[in-house]
Amino acid sequence: MxxxxxxxxxxxxxxxxxxxxxxxxxxxxxxxxxxxxxxxxxxxxxxxxxxxxxxxxxxxxxxxxxxxxxxxxxxxxxxxxxxSCGTGHHHHHFICTDCGKTKLIEFCPMEKINEDLKGYDVESHKFEIYGKCPLCA
Structure with a gap:
């Protein structure tokens, strides 16, 4: 499809x-x-x-x-x-600040961050990295 x-x-x-x-x-x-x-x-x-x-x-x-x-x-x-990516699995993105293209990041830092948030109820999160892609750098 x-x-x-x-x-x-x-x-x-x-x-x-x-x-x-x-x-x-x-x-x-x-x-x-x-x-x-x-x-x-x-x-x-x-x-x-x-x-x-x-x-x-x-x-x-x-x-x-x-x-x-x-x-x-x-x-x-x-x-x-x-x-939306429609990958069906949790992931994040690198976003080029010049052209807007993205690169999928499979790693999620929440596992580590959750260790620092014991007792807190995290409802959601958003993690993006901004910079220049190889073509724009």
Whole structure:
């Protein structure tokens, strides 16, 4: 199953309608193997939907993010999104601050950190490493 079909199927299973706008947003992300700023998604969407508002795009990005179709991070004070990896296992990412490309990191530091947090109830965590990829360095 393609990445796009997997994302659309995931939304369908959660009871969301398949709209042309959501389908196009997912299509845009499927063509980028990196984090993309929300305003770039808006620009791409306006080519096909000239009257689409930033609010509509942002609402869809947050919906898709909330349903784990997209992953979100913040780079230089701006939200960036990418399609979720769909690996089915816990992992983290290195994120290039220039091009937005990512590299999967299989190691999770929480095992060590949990030793320092005895008695604390950790509900979730997010671990990202930022820097320049070999092509941008």
């Amino acid at each position: 393609s990445v796009m079909n997997r994302a659309l199927q995931q939304l369908k299973e959660k009871g969301y309608k398949k709209t042309k706008q959501r389908e196009r947003i997912i299509e845009i992300f499927a063509s980028h193997d990196q984090y993309v700023p929300a305003k770039k998604i808006l620009q791409d969407m306006q080519k096909e939907f000239p009257n689409i508002s930033f609010d509509t795009v942002y609402r869809n990005l947050y919906l898709l993010s909330g349903e784990n179709v997209l992953e979100a991070t913040e780079l230089e004070g701006e939200k960036h999104f990418r399609l």
